[in-house]
Amino acid sequence: MSKKFKKSFLQLDRDIAAHQDRALLRSRIQRLLNKWQPRLGVQLHDWDIKKMKSYWGSTNNETGNIWFNLDLLRLPPSYVEYVVVHELVHLLTDGHDGRFYALMDQHLPSWRKLQSRIEEPLRRYS
Numbered sequence: 001m002s003k004k005f006k007k008s009f010l011q012l013d014r015d016i017a018a019h020q021d022r023a024l025l026r027s028r029i030q031r032l033l034n035k036w037q038p039r040l041g042v043q044l045h046d047w048d049i050k051k052m053k054s055y056w057g058s059t060n061n062e063t064g065n066i067w068f069n070l071d072l073l074r075l076p077p078s079y080v081e082y083v084v085v086h087e088l089v090h091l092l093t094d095g096h097d098g099r100f101y102a103l104m105d106q107h108l109p110s111w112r113k114l115q116s117r118i119e120e121p122l123r124r125y126s
Helices: 003-040 070-075 078-088 098-107 113-123
Strands: 046-048 057-060 065-068
Touching: 003 046, 003 070, 003 078, 046 070, 046 078, 057 078, 057 098, 065 070, 065 078, 070 078, 078 098, 098 113
Parallel strands: 046 065
Antiparallel strands: 057 065
């Protein structure tokens, strides 16, 4: 097998694995969105996944769109759920104000523990 062929074959293998990872994360997030949107009484417009260096998720209140970090795939399910709920709550209130904290406490009482532990992995994966 030539070096060039071997290199392109390995790249194809990595591309397939990356596609499968993205599809797995997309499925996990969609299940969580289906669970939490009705509970919170919100409906997002659109969402997607991308590689981000500084955030696990990002919500645009004006458009109703949410971006989720591809590295969520590396986290346990409870942390992914925390990020999904966190971003959906931002559709109800902009920023981290008293209403944000009250909604998080009401709907996901363990969120503070998860938040304190999730900050370290983001720095580790960056």
